[in-house]
Amino acid sequence: MRVLPGLVLVALAAGPAPAAEAREVDLELYLAVDVSRSMAPAELEIQRRGYAAALRSEAVTRAIGEGLIGTVALTYVEWSGDYAQRVVIPWTAISGPAEAGAFAARIEENGRPAMWRTSISGALTSARASIDGNAFAGLRRVIDISGDGPNNQGGPVTAARDAAVAAGITINGLPLMTRDGIGTNWHLEDLDEYYRHCVIGGPGAFTIPVTDWPSFAEAVKRKLVLEIAGLPPVAGQVVPAQYFGMSEDGYDCLIGERIWRENRGRFTVP
Numbered sequence: 001m002r003v004l005p006g007l008v009l010v011a012l013a014a015g016p017a018p019a020a021e022a023r024e025v026d027l028e029l030y031l032a033v034d035v036s037r038s039m040a041p042a043e044l045e046i047q048r049r050g051y052a053a054a055l056r057s058e059a060v061t062r063a064i065g066e067g068l069i070g071t072v073a074l075t076y077v078e079w080s081g082d083y084a085q086r087v088v089i090p091w092t093a094i095s096g097p098a099e100a101g102a103f104a105a106r107i108e109e110n111g112r113p114a115m116w117r118t119s120i121s122g123a124l125t126s127a128r129a130s131i132d133g134n135a136f137a138g139l140r141r142v143i144d145i146s147g148d149g150p151n152n153q154g155g156p157v158t159a160a161r162d163a164a165v166a167a168g169i170t171i172n173g174l175p176l177m178t179r180d181g182i183g184t185n186w187h188l189e190d191l192d193e194y195y196r197h198c199v200i201g202g203p204g205a206f207t208i209p210v211t212d213w214p215s216f217a218e219a220v221k222r223k224l225v226l227e228i229a230g231l232p233p234v235a236g237q238v239v240p241a242q243y244f245g246m247s248e249d250g251y252d253c254l255i256g257e258r259i260w261r262e263n264r265g266r267f268t269v270p
Helices: 005-014 041-056 058-065 097-109 120-133 157-166 181-186 191-199 213-229 255-263
Strands: 023-034 072-079 085-094 136-147 170-175
Touching: 023 041, 023 085, 023 120, 023 213, 041 058, 041 097, 041 213, 058 097, 058 213, 072 097, 072 120, 072 136, 085 097, 085 120, 120 136, 120 157, 136 191, 136 213, 157 170, 157 191, 170 191, 170 213
Parallel strands: 023 072, 023 136, 136 170
Antiparallel strands: 072 085
């Protein structure tokens, strides 16, 4: 078959197809939800329902609508050990109650058993790559991470945090300070301080500690409103980060790894 020279020249001039332009949104929000083995099945269900209820709330959908663009991009990812992150809902644009409600319904429909150990560093590294590689261009970029214990697998959590902050991403925390399930063996009394010193970072970073499961849904709703609206933390309700290098004041950010080494011979662990 003969190919006409003119057609060849046109094809070469056209070059490769241009990449799709990223969609601009007010916020790229990566919801990283702890499903490590220390979480009991009932706690996993409370988490799912809590996030779903928060996304359906009028406060959250109003915050979305009041943004400069009126749209946020969300993804919901369950995490546990190093390299153990499950994307429950991929990046999705949310502009109103109907889309938020559909996103919430998908969270409720995708329950799974708990997974393995606790790698906050792995979750943060995966989240950074996901934010960098999605199809959205957010005015702000945030990782919202929940967890019931300190990092005990993978690289140092501070290194993963610093890499995310250097990429222009803010990390906010939802430390789960309950005493349930097998997680009591590795319970960290000052988990909120651990998150403040070792996990969160970036402009306006904050934590909202959860001390009992009945308050979980309300804590998630308050946290989402603050993140979506870009509001500063309110004294007495949340614990703000004071600066980026939060481990420099002497807090032991490897305490989770040390607790794991000390306890693994005394308890049955996954």
